[in-house]
Amino acid sequence: MIVVETSVHSGSILMLGIGNEILTDDGIGPKLIHDLDKNQFPDHIVYQNASLGGLELLEIIKDFDTVFIIDAIRTLKNDPGTVYCYTPDDFKETLHLSNLHDINFLTALELGRRTGMKIPSSITIIAIEIEEDRVFSNSFSPVIQKCYPEILSTVQHMLEKLMPVRTIC
Amino acid sequence: MRTITIDPITRLEGHGKIDIFVNQDGEVENAYFQVPELRGFEKFCEGRPVEELPSIVTKICGVCPGCHHMASGKAVDAVFGVEPTATAKKIRELFYMAHFVHSHIAHFYALAAPDFVVGPTADPAERNILGVIAKVGLEIGTEVIKQRRIAQEIQALIGGHQTHVVMNIPGGVKKGITPEQRDDIVKKAEGFVEFSKFSIQLFKDVVLGNKDYVDLILNGPYSLVLHSMGLVDKNNLVNFYDGKVRVVDTTGNELYKYSGDEYIDYIEERVEPWSYLKFPYLKKIGWKGFIDGQDSSVYQATPLSRLNAADGMATPIAQQEYKFMYETLGGKPVHATLAMHWARLIELIYSAEHCLELALDPDIIGTDLRTPIEKIVGEGVGVVEAQRGTLTHHYWTDDKGMVRKVNLIVGTTNNNAAICMSIKKAAQGLIKKGEEVNEGTLNMIEMAFRAYDPCFSCATHSLPGQMRMILNVRDQEGNILQSTKRG
Numbered sequence: 001m002i003v004v005e006t007s008v009h010s011g012s013i014l015m016l017g018i019g020n021e022i023l024t025d026d027g028i029g030p031k032l033i034h035d036l037d038k039n040q041f042p043d044h045i046v047y048q049n050a051s052l053g054g055l056e057l058l059e060i061i062k063d064f065d066t067v068f069i070i071d072a073i074r075t076l077k078n079d080p081g082t083v084y085c086y087t088p089d090d091f092k093e094t095l096h097l098s099n100l101h102d103i104n105f106l107t108a109l110e111l112g113r114r115t116g117m118k119i120p121s122s123i124t125i126i127a128i129e130i131e132e133d134r135v136f137s138n139s140f141s142p143v144i145q146k147c148y149p150e151i152l153s154t155v156q157h158m159l160e161k162l163m164p165v166r167t168i169c
Numbered sequence: 170m171r172t173i174t175i176d177p178i179t180r181l182e183g184h185g186k187i188d189i190f191v192n193q194d195g196e197v198e199n200a201y202f203q204v205p206e207l208r209g210f211e212k213f214c215e216g217r218p219v220e221e222l223p224s225i226v227t228k229i230c231g232v233c234p235g236c237h238h239m240a241s242g243k244a245v246d247a248v249f250g251v252e253p254t255a256t257a258k259k260i261r262e263l264f265y266m267a268h269f270v271h272s273h274i275a276h277f278y279a280l281a282a283p284d285f286v287v288g289p290t291a292d293p294a295e296r297n298i299l300g301v302i303a304k305v306g307l308e309i310g311t312e313v314i315k316q317r318r319i320a321q322e323i324q325a326l327i328g329g330h331q332t333h334v335v336m337n338i339p340g341g342v343k344k345g346i347t348p349e350q351r352d353d354i355v356k357k358a359e360g361f362v363e364f365s366k367f368s369i370q371l372f373k374d375v376v377l378g379n380k381d382y383v384d385l386i387l388n389g390p391y392s393l394v395l396h397s398m399g400l401v402d403k404n405n406l407v408n409f410y411d412g413k414v415r416v417v418d419t420t421g422n423e424l425y426k427y428s429g430d431e432y433i434d435y436i437e438e439r440v441e442p443w444s445y446l447k448f449p450y451l452k453k454i455g456w457k458g459f460i461d462g463q464d465s466s467v468y469q470a471t472p473l474s475r476l477n478a479a480d481g482m483a484t485p486i487a488q489q490e491y492k493f494m495y496e497t498l499g500g501k502p503v504h505a506t507l508a509m510h511w512a513r514l515i516e517l518i519y520s521a522e523h524c525l526e527l528a529l530d531p532d533i534i535g536t537d538l539r540t541p542i543e544k545i546v547g548e549g550v551g552v553v554e555a556q557r558g559t560l561t562h563h564y565w566t567d568d569k570g571m572v573r574k575v576n577l578i579v580g581t582t583n584n585n586a587a588i589c590m591s592i593k594k595a596a597q598g599l600i601k602k603g604e605e606v607n608e609g610t611l612n613m614i615e616m617a618f619r620a621y622d623p624c625f626s627c628a629t630h631s632l633p634g635q636m637r638m639i640l641n642v643r644d645q646e647g648n649i650l651q652s653t654k655r656g
Contacts, residue, residue: 022213022228051228051332055275059318103279103298110299115311136213 013042013164014064014120017049018057018071024137025080025130025144029070032128032155040160058108058117066164067120070155073127081147082129083154085162124162126155187592187614195602200593202585202618203444211575219248219566222575223337226562234332235268235324236555236580239410240562242337247430247549248564249339249542256535257341259527262410263354264327264336265553266524269409270361271320272556273517276622277368278313281510284616285376289385290609305371316364319357323524326350341539354528361521362486369490369514376511377497387498390598391506391617393590394419394461396451396468398583399475400554401426406483407475407519409554415478416451419463421502424451429552432561436578448586449578459590467590470558470583471621472512477502482515484522490515506591509620545570555580557622581623591617 017033020026030049038047050060061067073084088106103111112119128151132141140148188201210229214222223241227234239261246253253261279298287300295303302310321331327346328334336342346354376382385391401415402408414432416424427435437452450456454466461467468474482488494511495501503512527533547570551562558580565574581588595617599610 020228022225023207055279055314055317056321056332058314059321107297107299111302111310111314114299114302114307115314117314134207136207136209138213 012064013045013066013068014061015041015045015047015068015159016060016070017047018051018053018069019049020051020133021049022136022138024132024135024139025141026072026133027138028072028128028130028140028144028148028151031140031148032070032152035152036156036159040156041163053105054103054108055111057105058112061120061123062112062117064120066122067124068159068162069123069125071125071127072130072133074130074133078129080129080131080141080143081151083151083158084127084129085158086125086127088123088125122164126158128155187618189592189596189600189614191600195600197593197597197600200589200596201443202589202592203446210577214572214575217572219245219564219570219572220339222562222564222572224333224335227333233268233272233555233557233580235265235328235334236553236560237562238328238334238337239265239553240551240555240560243429243551243553244549244562244564245337245339245551247551248546248566248570249549250544250546251340251540251542253341254535254537254540256345256532257538257540258411259530259532260327260342260346260538261337263346263524263527263533264324264334265410266520266527267320267323267327269520269556270365270517270524271317271324273513273520274313274317274320274364274368276556277372277510277514277517278309280619280622281513282371282375284612284619285372285379285382285510289613289616290607293608293612296612305375309371312364312367316361319360323354323357326354338539339542343538345536345538346534348534351528351534355525358521358525358528361524362518365514365518365521366486368517372511372514386505386507389507390595391591391620392504393469393506393587393594394463394504395465395474395587395590396424397474397477397502398468398470398559399478400552400559401479402483404483405480407479407481407516408483409520411553414552414559416468417478417502419461419465419502419504421477425453429561430550432550432552432563432578436561438578438582444585446582446585449583450586459586459593461590467586468583469587470580471509472516472556473503473506473509475554476512476515482519484519484526486522487515487519490518506617506620509622513622557581558583581621584621584623588618588621588623591621 015033017029017031019029021030033047033049038045046064048060050057088109109119131143139145188203189197190199192198214225217225223238223245226237226241229237242261278301282301283296283298286304287296291300298310324334325331328336329343396416396418398414398416400408400412402412405415413426413428415426416435418424425435435452436449437456438447438449439456440447450466451468457464457466459467476491482491494508494515495503498505498508545566545568547568548565553560560580561578563576564572566572592614595614599613600606
């Protein structure tokens with residue numbers, strides 16, 4: 001087996017920011033998707049933003065091979081601006097992956113599998129600890145605003161490392 | 170006094186909880202449902218052109234963006250003193266029926282059916298949509314996903330985007346529907362009708378066919394005798410998009426019927442020190458407290474209350490099912506909280522049938538999409554029925570149409586007092602002195618809450634995340650005597 005160690009995709013890739021752009025820090029996922037230096041990634045990645053979880057998310061991610069989800073999280077255990085990286089195996093509930101009116105993310109994935117949908121073989125969830133998501137505003141909180149360049153840089157490097165490599169048998 | 174805390178651990182630690190207070194005799198004395206506040210929407214809107222609001226409000230909440238878009242569109246029409254053309258109105262309503270189909274399918278199969286198909290006290294690992302399809306068949310799960318997706322496709326086609334809808338402009342809609350698109354929608358709507366008929370049959374087989382469930386609905390601790398609110402057309406039939414707000418009392422007699430812009434004469438909002446979310450009540454009766462009965466001023470605005478407040482449904486199959494429900498449950502009005510699930514399925518049928526009716530209406534492919542604007546009235550109210558209750562948008566502008574003030578009464582807020590009372594009643598009926606409070610009990614208390622299909626994204630704040638719950642029984646010193654987790 002030959003492994004090509006370049007940023008060449010092994011299939012279709014989705015980079016999905018989720019969050020509400022008018023709810024202070026809640027919109028950090030969509031903002032990061034907008035600001036990422038896309039020249040550092042393969043050309044054919046699909047970039048998309050959404051604000052829903054559960055079954056809605058299933059409809060968006062199905063049929064992709066690799067999905068990166070960027071969302072906000074509030075664990076209250078680390079400083080705002082902390083960047084986490086999860087897979088469904090060590091899943092933590094971020095702000096938008098699930099929804100009270102819907103089913104949770106893992107249930108949605110399992111439902112998709114059982115009903116024969118093509119579920120991504122690789123799902124990575126990048127979550128950013130935020131400060132404020134209870135106030136309508138299209139600006140970040142001061143603390144997130146201040147560390148945003150560092151968050152962007154961290155997420156950029158994280159994604160570059162995580163980008164799948166193409167395998168040629 | 171002991172405190173039992175049911176804490177929905179959601180995406181935000183500490184967001185939303187239910188406190189149940191138990192006295193020394195082990196009896197439930199009170200229950201408080203609390204959610205935190207979402208602030209600043211009015212300020213966010215101030216100074217913006219009012220015609221931007223229909224697109225902005227879709228971002229308040231990802232669960233019912235179409236409802237906010239419709240209420241906002243109607244309020245903006247009123248601000249400009251303009252009535253949409255017949256075609257525009259029908260296109261809006263067609264979109265809205267697809268929105269209802271999409272939402273009601275989700276609630277029934279993902280949130281309601283697990284309690285009945287799998288069982289209210291079943292293993293929580295199985296009490297979800299996966300457990301439902303394990304019982305009723307994999308093909309049903311496939312069909313749920315398919316029908317929801319089709320409803321989303323119709324919304325995206327008409328609304329410009331399935332979530333961030335952009336169709337409504339003052340006096341009409343941005344674009345029309347081509348004959349080819351109409352033909353496609355007709356086929357899809359026919360599928361909705363079939364699936365909605367299947368869904369209500371499933372309800373009849375699983376729920377009505379089980380004596381224990383019928384007993385739980387009728388005689389369990391889930392009934393509240395409150396007034397009912399809903400939008401009705403000129404024939405007093407249920408309508409989601411247009412008409413007058415009708416309120417009937419606990420015996421079914423009409424109390425009020427008013428136009429949306431008169432809401433301020435009929436609805437008052439009460440503030441309680443323990444809750445960020447306000448408690449609307451019937452203003453002319455006055456606040457009487459968290460009591461049910463004819464003297465109460467608390468009302469419900471739910472699928473069941475919409476059916477209670479109306480004289481029937483405007484489509485044939487839904488009307489047939491409407492009659493059957495009331496005949497089965499002993500006549501109108503019905504006050505059994507869990508019957509909201511049944512009412513929601515009747516509304517699903519209505520939405521599907523009306524979607525098809527509108528798609529077949531020759532006006533739907535008309536090209537007269539907008540009534541020209543000639544003036545700025547400066548104030549407007551838009552009222553629609555959202556899936557989870559009557560939704561009111563009220564805007565004030567200056568003479569250039571720039572927003573000065575905004576007031577929203579959203580679906581779930583209407584039911585805030587009723588939800589608190591339902592939780593208390595369920596807790597009183599289910600938590601018994603000396604008996605351990607187990608996960609099944611927790612779920613059955615949550616069923617009282619879940620029947621309302623509550624959504625706090627716009628009422629105060631969203632509570633995404635599966636409703637994981639922790640129930641702690643504490644002694645007077647706050648020590649945990651018993652702890653139960655679910656989820």
